Each structure stands twice: as C-alpha cells, then as structure tokens.
Amino acid sequence: MNPFTEKALILLQSRGVTLDDIVDCVYYLQKPYHVNLQHKDLEESVLRVLDKREVWHALITAIELDVSAEKSTYANKDLEKIVQMDEGLYGMDEVLAYGICNLYGSIAMTNFGFIDKTKYGIVGRLNEDGKKEGVCHTFLDDMVGAIAAAAASRFAHK
C-alpha cells in the first residue's frame, strides 16, 4: 500500500472514520448510474484517491484545524470560536475540500456539493457528533465528503 494511503487510513480511523464509511458514501453517489454495483468495486477508487500527496496534505491540515479547536490552542480566539461552532459562512472547510475535488474534475465537484448538502452516512454522523462539547468536525466532514466525491468521479471515468 502507498505510504500516503496507509497513513491516511490510520489518521481517519483515529478520528472515527473507516474505509467502509467512505466506500459507503461512494456507493450512495454512484449507485444511480450502475446496475449491480458492489461496495468492493469502489474500494480501489477510495484507496487511489488517498494515494495522492495533495489529498494527504489537505487531510492533515484539516484535521489539525479540528484538533486545535478541540484543544482550544488557536492563537486567534475569534477563529477558534468560528471553527468550534462550525459557522456556516466560514467557507475554508469547503475551500480545502475543493483542493481534493478539483484533482478529480467537474464530476467530483458536483458530487461533493450533493453529499455536503444531503449529509449522507458518515458525513452526517460527523456533522452531528461535531456539535457535542469538546468535539470538532468542522473540517473533517468536508474532507470525507470530498474524498468520497473524488473516488466516485474516478470510478465514473474508468
């Protein structure tokens, strides 16, 4: 397994996200376009998205910003509050997500917008859990949505 992929899976796991959770989102996005689609067909696409250096960099940056909000270690306390509250007009969580989606073309972008709004599966669970005291998933839910959207686009193009 590619070194970025392995590290990404471990890091995601440490934040409560499994490979299966992401594959399930890809399935949700691709199911309307394929008969007899199997979860295992999609796993490869998720793993290949996680291979990429820019995906890894977006992921560690995103999780750093979430974890710092949980630990209240931001130097800028206004920003800390914005991230802790997952303020709707903040926008930088989506900007980092586009850093992933863009790599997989226009289909990845529309898929991301869709799952970000419908909050399917793990995307919604992360969003809900992020409202609990001491938990911040402001960036993580967008990362997971972006990785799933990218993998769905990759699968569609194959």
Place this chain on the structure above:
Amino acid sequence: MNPFTEKALILLQSRGVTLDDIVDCVYYLQKPYHVNLQHKDLEESVLRVLDKREVWHALITAIELDVSAEKSTYANKDLEKIVQMDEGLYGMDEVLAYGICNLYGSIAMTNFGFIDKTKYGIVGRLNEDGKKEGVCHTFLDDMVGAIAAAAASRFAHK
C-alpha cells in the same frame, strides 16, 4: 438596469428561462435557512449576479455551444455529437458553470452541486426538454443552476 443584466435576461428568455424560474431555484436553495423567506427578497440577488461581465461571458459562450449543436454547425462532429447527447462525462458544461460559482465563493459551489444533482424546477425541465429532437440544453441547465447557486450564496452572505 445594468446593460449585462438586461441582455442576459433577454437571452435567457429567448432560450425559455425567465427571471422567476431562476428566483424559484434560489428559493429552493435558501428556504431551509430562513423563516418567512419571500421570492421577491431573492430577485435582487439574481439581478446582481447577472450584472457581472464574467457571468455574461460564460452565458453567451454556453448558449453558443448549445445553439451550434441544435444547428449542427460544429466543425468537429465528434464534439457536436457529445454536446447533442449531453454525454455525462463531457464536463465542460460544469467547467463553465464553475466560472460563475467561483465568483461567489464556496457556498455557491456546494449549492451548484446540489441543484445539478436534484435537478429542481427549471434545471430539470431544461434537462428533459434537451432530450427532444433538435433541442440542446447541455450547457444551459448548468448555467441556470450556477446563476441560482451564485445568487443563493450572495443572499446568504448579506
């Protein structure tokens, strides 16, 4: 009225899209976030999006590509067929749409992805009509979705 806006409304009308059709899409996108939202509150945002030179340029380019497909005047007949059939992996319709959404930030992008998938209102009607013999809306449905998504983002930020 700004000259771009006036020309854009006339051009959209000539392709079967009214200001109300677009406002209705913005309403669909913004309703979940506002109590007592009125259609007339959103009209201003659509008009302001249509003010922009880059929106006008995206719109005329998009409609040119649709109309040339209807008239079968493409120099490249492979491309003509792709546009006439609204091939799912073509992607340039979304690329032009992002040229509009990007101007209104990350919220515009997610809104576009959502309405592009749900095909609400005029977006869906254009898509359906585009399947008829001699009609091509490959680019137009994305333009309308992008304008509505941009207006929704603009409204959310005010």
Place this chain on the structure above:
Amino acid sequence: MNPFTEKALILLQSRGVTLDDIVDCVYYLQKPYHVNLQHKDLEESVLRVLDKREVWHALITAIELDVSAEKSTYANKDLEKIVQMDEGLYGMDEVLAYGICNLYGSIAMTNFGFIDKTKYGIVGRLNEDGKKEGVCHTFLDDMVGAIAAAAASRFAHK
C-alpha cells in the same frame, strides 16, 4: 499510445503545435528546480496529461471555439467578435484552461499563471499569430499553457 493522446497530438499538430513545443514550455517551467533536466524526461509527463478524458474535452471545445471564429460561423456575432479580437476581459479561455490545471493541483495553477503572463515559446507564438487576419488562437494559447503547466506539476510531484 492512449487513444485520447494520439487524437490530441494530431489535433494540436493541425493547429500548429508539436509535442516538442509543449515539452519546451515544461522545460522552461521546471528548469529552475532541477539540475541536468533533459527534455526527454518531460515528454512522458506531457503524454500522460493528454491521456485524460477531461483534457481532451477541454481541448476539442477550445479549438472548436477558435475555428468557428476563424470561419465566422458563430450564431452570436457579439461573442464572435470578442473571440476574434481575443478581448482581455473575456476570461472563458482561462476558465477552460483551469479545467485542465485543476486536475494537477495547485502547482499547475501557478505555473499556468506564470506562462500565461510571460508568453514563453509556443504560447507567445500562438498569441502573435492569432493577431493575423483569419487566424484565431484565443483559446489555443491557454490550452497549450495549461497542458504544459499540468505536465510541469505532474513532473514535480513524481
């Protein structure tokens, strides 16, 4: 050779652009970062960029818009004039170019901005030739810059 790559090389050749012309632009972009860089090291990266379906679609759409301007077959004569004159604020040529650059990440985008401004090599020659009567390269120079920028980014990441 991948079918998209082969078709792309033939199409580019028909518009006066060779593989060597593009490799030379990649060399210009990557030379400052590598000792003993050879043109042949970069050729593979250009060929792999041309493999991608979205690159092919951007390229044929761009060239269609140039050729239609040369033949004066636009339905919208205002747009035809804008494209024929390569109007600086038009912007859709860059929007299509970003459809390519985005696929190769943030380094591709800065490389594109740089070569688009410095107009190195074939990018500048296309731009100059495009001012001649009956010749339109409004989109093509951006496509070539984008392909070179994408290939430079791909090479940098390897």
Place this chain on the structure above:
Amino acid sequence: MNPFTEKALILLQSRGVTLDDIVDCVYYLQKPYHVNLQHKDLEESVLRVLDKREVWHALITAIELDVSAEKSTYANKDLEKIVQMDEGLYGMDEVLAYGICNLYGSIAMTNFGFIDKTKYGIVGRLNEDGKKEGVCHTFLDDMVGAIAAAAASRFAHK
C-alpha cells in the same frame, strides 16, 4: 471603513505587511496595461477586496497556520515541519489563496500565478524573511499575492 477591512489591515500590519506594500504589488501587476497609472487609483481596489468575509476568513486561517508553526504548537508534528520548512509540494497555501482569487475571476488567478513565481516586492521579502529561524510566512506570502492579484483583477474589470 468596513469592519473586515479594518481588522484585516491591523492583522496584516502585525505580520509586517502594510497597505502600501500590497498596493505596490497591484501596481506591478497592472502597470503594463495602463498609462499614467497611480498608486492611489489602486488603493480602493485593495480595500474592497479586504471587505469580503471569505477573504477575511482565508487570511485569519492562513496566519493561524503560520503563527502555530512559529510557536511549534501543531498537534501533528509532521505537518508542523512541512509548514515551517515551506515545503514546495505542500500546496495548501496556494489552495487557500485560490479561495481568494476565485472570487475575482480568471484574471485574478493568472495574476496570482505570476506574482507567486516572480516574488515581486513584499511577496519576495516575506518569502525571504520566512527562512529565518522562528519566522514562518508559508501561508502569508500567498495571501498577500492573492489579495494583490484579486485587487488587480477588480481594477481591470472597472
């Protein structure tokens, strides 16, 4: 003065960047296209860019990531090292910068790529200073380049 603008100017000043520094970059970008261009003509455009909520959010996020690197308070020490060393393939500094440039269209993007490569004025000084022990400008130089590029695009469109 708009509240975002005022806070942005104070924050930039605290990191060693003045309004004049940014205006000077805009001048560098726009001078080739205008006769008798004056620095004061461009100041308004910079101030208007700084009005925007998304620009403010990008700026505080970027500076937070720089400051945390200076203080070595990252939870993820691999990421801390990448940001401290301003690693060339990191890419998230440019991704945040595109969050600003995108709002001002395709011309802003090419301007950003150009100044990011030529490292004119304050962009280059920040980059150089960032190599000193205890100083990190990995994100800030891209923010300043993006604000200048956005202001140049805004000015060009007026």
